[in-house]
Each structure stands twice: as C-alpha cells, then as structure tokens.
Amino acid sequence: MLGPFDYAIWILGFLVQIGVVVCVVYRKDVLRYLPLTIYMLCAALVNCGEYFCVERFGFTSSQYFYYYYYTESLLTILLFWTIIRFYQQTFLEMSVGAYIRGGAVLLLLATAVFSYIVVHENRNHLSTRFVVELGQNLHFVGVVLTYLLWGAILKLRETRTRLIQLVLALGVYFSATACTYALRNLFPSLQPSVLRWVPPIMGVWLPIAWAYTFAKVSEEARLATARLVVRTR
Amino acid sequence: MVAALICVISIAIFLQFFISYCRSILAVSRKVELSDRVREVSGITNRSIGAEDFSRLVQLVHLCPEQGDDQSEIRAVGTYYGLLRFIKAISTFLIPGMGPWTEREGQDCSHFAAVALDRRISYSRDLFTQQVADRT
Numbered sequence: 001m002l003g004p005f006d007y008a009i010w011i012l013g014f015l016v017q018i019g020v021v022v023c024v025v026y027r028k029d030v031l032r033y034l035p036l037t038i039y040m041l042c043a044a045l046v047n048c049g050e051y052f053c054v055e056r057f058g059f060t061s062s063q064y065f066y067y068y069y070y071t072e073s074l075l076t077i078l079l080f081w082t083i084i085r086f087y088q089q090t091f092l093e094m095s096v097g098a099y100i101r102g103g104a105v106l107l108l109l110a111t112a113v114f115s116y117i118v119v120h121e122n123r124n125h126l127s128t129r130f131v132v133e134l135g136q137n138l139h140f141v142g143v144v145l146t147y148l149l150w151g152a153i154l155k156l157r158e159t160r161t162r163l164i165q166l167v168l169a170l171g172v173y174f175s176a177t178a179c180t181y182a183l184r185n186l187f188p189s190l191q192p193s194v195l196r197w198v199p200p201i202m203g204v205w206l207p208i209a210w211a212y213t214f215a216k217v218s219e220e221a222r223l224a225t226a227r228l229v230v231r232t233r
Numbered sequence: 234m235v236a237a238l239i240c241v242i243s244i245a246i247f248l249q250f251f252i253s254y255c256r257s258i259l260a261v262s263r264k265v266e267l268s269d270r271v272r273e274v275s276g277i278t279n280r281s282i283g284a285e286d287f288s289r290l291v292q293l294v295h296l297c298p299e300q301g302d303d304q305s306e307i308r309a310v311g312t313y314y315g316l317l318r319f320i321k322a323i324s325t326f327l328i329p330g331m332g333p334w335t336e337r338e339g340q341d342c343s344h345f346a347a348v349a350l351d352r353r354i355s356y357s358r359d360l361f362t363q364q365v366a367d368r369t
Binding site: 140146147161164165168171172175178185208209212217223228229 | 236237239240242243244246247249250251253254256257258260261305306
C-alpha cells in the first residue's frame with residue numbers, strides 16, 4: 001500500500017518536473033535544452049500514467065509493475081539523448097558534432113540490439129529479475145556516459161557553471177539509481193524496507209537540482225572546475 | 234558478480250559526483266564576503282570562521298523567516314557536512330592525510346551557512362521595513 005510519504009514524493013516530483021520545464025521556457029532556453037525539456041515533460045506524463053495505473057490496477061498489480069519498469073527504461077534512453085546534448089555543448093568549439101551524433105546513433109543502436117537480445121533470450125520468462133537487470137544495465141550505461149562527460153569537462157577546463165551543475169546532478173542521479181538496482185539484484189530482501197525509497201527520492205532529486213540550476217545559475221556564470229576536484233594535499 | 238561490480242563502481246562514482254556537486258554550490262558562496270552584521274550575530278567577530286560553527290549557523294538560519302528558495306541548497310550542504318564529519322571520523326584511524334582537507338571543506342560549509350544567514354537577515358529586515366511602512 002502507498003502511504004502519505006509516497007504520495008508526497010509523487011506530487012512533489014510531478015510539480016518540480018513541470019517547474020523545470022517552466023524555468024527553461026521562462027529563460028527562453030528551450031532550443032538549447034530541448035532534450036532535457038522533452039525528458040522532463042515525458043517524466044511528468046509518465047508520473048500521471050503511474051497514478052492512473054495505481055488507481056485502476058493497484059500498486060501491487062503486475063500491470064503497474066511492468067508499466068513502472070518499462071517506462072523507467074524508456075525514460076533512461078531519453079535521458080541518454082540529454083547526455084548527448086551535453087556532450088555537444090562541451091565539444092562545441094572542437095567542431096566534432098558529426099562524430100558525437102554518429103557515436104550517439106551507434107550507442108542507441110547498440111543499446112537497442114543489446115536489449116533485443118536480452119528480451120529475446122528471456123521471452124519465456126520476462127520476470128521481475130529481468131526488468132531489474134535491464135534497469136540496472138541501462139542506468140550503468142548512463143553512469144559511464146556521464147562519467148566520461150565529466151572527465152571531458154575536467155580535461156577541457158569547461159567553466160560554464162550551469163552545464164557543470166546539470167552534469168553533476170545527472171551523475172548523482174545515475175550512480176545512485178544504478179547502485180540501488182545492483183543492490184536489489186544482490187539483496188532482494190532489502191527492497192521492501194530500504195531500497196524502494198531510493199528511486200523515487202532520486203526521481204525528485206534530479207528535477208530539484210536542475211530546477212535550482214536553471215533558477216539560480218545564469219548561462220553566463222563561470223566556475224573553475226579545478227575547485228571541484230578533491231585534492232587532499 | 235556483475236551486480237557487485239556495478240554496485241562498487243556506482244558507489245565510488247556517486248561519492249565523486251556528490252562531492253563535486255556540493256563543491257560547485259559552495260564555490261559560488263566562497264566569493265561572497267561576510268558582512269559585519271552576520272559576524273556579530275554569529276559571534277565570529279575576532280576570528281576566522283571554523284568548520285565547527287556550521288551547526289550553530291544552520292540553527293540561526295532556521296530561526297530567520299524562510300526566503301523560500303534556499304532550503305534545498307542548505308539541505309544539500311548539510312548532507313555534505315554530515316558526510317565530511319563521517320569521513321573525518323573514519324580517516325582519523327585510516328587516512329590521517331584527509332583530516333586537513335575535511336577541515337577546509339567544513340570551513341567552506343560554515344561560510345556557506347553564514348552567507349545564507351546574511352541573506353535571511355537582510356530579507357527579515359526588508360520584511361520588517363515593509364510592515365512598518367504598511368502600518369504608517
């Protein structure tokens with residue numbers, strides 16, 4: 001059963017997702033952050049769909065279960081598009097847009113082929129374990145892509161505060177979610193008590209962090225990335 | 234095996250991203266000079282701000298009326314401060330070299346809280362002035 005905290009997170013998540021879209025539109029940055037805006041709109045729509053699914057079939061129904069995990073996977077693939085846009089912004093001055101687009105198409109094809117193979121091999125038992133494993137793999141691809149992007153940002157001494165904060169927030173989201181999926185695979189008994197809270201909290205974290213960045217950090221703000229790297233000496 | 238590997242790598246990357254994210258928030262406030270007013274209120278007139286001042290400064294921040302837009306960043310920095318305390322506690326035995334680093338980071342957290350306090354005091358004064366003006 002869903003409690004008041006679940007509903008609170010749900011409503012908060014929906015409102016902040018809409019808030020991010022409003023912020024981007026208000027700042028007239030829709031074209032610059034088009035994939036991010038579309039992702040947030042889709043996430044808000046998926047949130048509404050989840051609500052209707054719970055109302056109609058119930059929280060413990062298999063319909064809700066598969067709706068949740070498969071829309072989550074589709075949203076993750078949509079989030080890859082956002083990462084690719086961040087790559088394009090980072091490498092803007094190097095005129096490697098064509099390579100990034102090519103790499104992105106290859107990555108999406110590879111993800112599609114990999115997913116097809118996994119689905120094909122598991123078509124007789126599309127079980128709980130399979131969807132959790134698929135979610136884990138997709139989020140881990142996100143972790144790797146974001147980490148490589150962060151490496152490029154540091155290497156190229158990127159100074160745009162807004163881009164840096166958007167990428168870091170995304171990295172926190174992907175790594176926490178991938179870790180939760182992996183822990184769920186390793187210790188399924190932890191799911192009902194502890195792990196079930198992490199994805200919704202992270203689902204709220206990402207729009208809150210992005211809304212904060214769009215509301216507080218201007219496109220012109222600059223920051224030395226050297227200040228962000230941990231050095232103990 | 235794969236899940237365990239993903240778990241370990243994700244935790245390591247999460248920590249790196251989370252620390253960098255918090256530092257990016259702190260970096261903005263680091264450039265802000267503290268006013269005499271906030272130094273007086275928080276009792277740090279004759280010394281530099283220390284990591285141990287953080288909790289007291291956050292308590293003072295919560296005494297002021299909410300400005301509405303700084304709550305999430307205060308919470309994020311508060312979590313980061315908690316993480317730093319934890320790292321400091323375990324590094325005392327494991328990696329003594331981490332001590333000065335956690336202290337510096339803690340000072341930045343305190344500075345951030347002092348800047349937030351300064352902003353809220355200004356906001357409270359503006360509110361008060363507005364209320365007095367409305368009455369007259």
